[in-house]
Amino acid sequence: MFQDISYKPIGIIHTHYKDITGMPIQPSGADGVSGTIILKPELTSGLKDIEGFSHIILIYHFHLATGYKLEVTPFMDRKPHGLFATRVPLRPNPIGISTVKLLKTEHNVLYIEDVDIVDGTPLLDIKPFFEKFDNRNCSRNGWLDNNRTLNISEIKSDNRFR
């Protein structure tokens, strides 16, 4: 049950963020930021009909992350929280998820927008975003409920998780 799991990247995400500091910290803080995905050419037929979706979920590997701490202070707060109550990239399995806009595809290239991802990130999976199934009306948003005035577009990453 606890044996190692091995994945191979299905493609690479390219953006103009060459460094993990000064980056937007969520897609909603990366309004209009464009990027591309170069999918492995042999997987191209898996993109059929994906242009019908305005949004896709990217699952990727935080390839610059090394190690983790179980209590961390995220970019969006001043208090420490348990790692699993945050989106901090330094995790036991450094997996990131971002829901981005899909603009168009050309062969094995996907043109995306609202991208909060560093250049060269290995992509693990792409899933369509279904508004009907993926949106939630949450009764509680944890420590974020105490930060109602938070303006996500004003917060950028710093080097605390390098």
Next chain:
Amino acid sequence: MFQDISYKPIGIIHTHYKDITGMPIQPSGADGVSGTIILKPELTSGLKDIEGFSHIILIYHFHLATGYKLEVTPFMDRKPHGLFATRVPLRPNPIGISTVKLLKTEHNVLYIEDVDIVDGTPLLDIKPFFEKFDNRNCSRNGWLDNNRTLNISEIKSDNRFR
């Protein structure tokens, strides 16, 4: 860039679904279905403050999946689509995501609801769901827009992806 990526499960998801046929196919089709997560005890402090969230995102390994096809007919449609335009479990990297309700935690055990996951599934990561950042108003939901009468709670998995 394309080197193998290795992860270790952080815990195991337990549900009453012992078989992958006859299961709900999305959390929204699993209304009220309960489950538990047994986190590795040494990671317990990473759960601090997580009870403040009504919903959490589980990232897990489809451990029963073997192989994939690039064009598939999903449970929710009668037409084939590109794999990446579907949530079908047989994928190059068989990673699943589900946003579930978090009821409570006790030490390293999380009690969850709306669970569309088979018993014994290895868990890779837990992230808090932030309504403000994770919901999307989609202009297009692909082939699902043609299935407006779809009642997700009436659709169950069959054995097509075994």
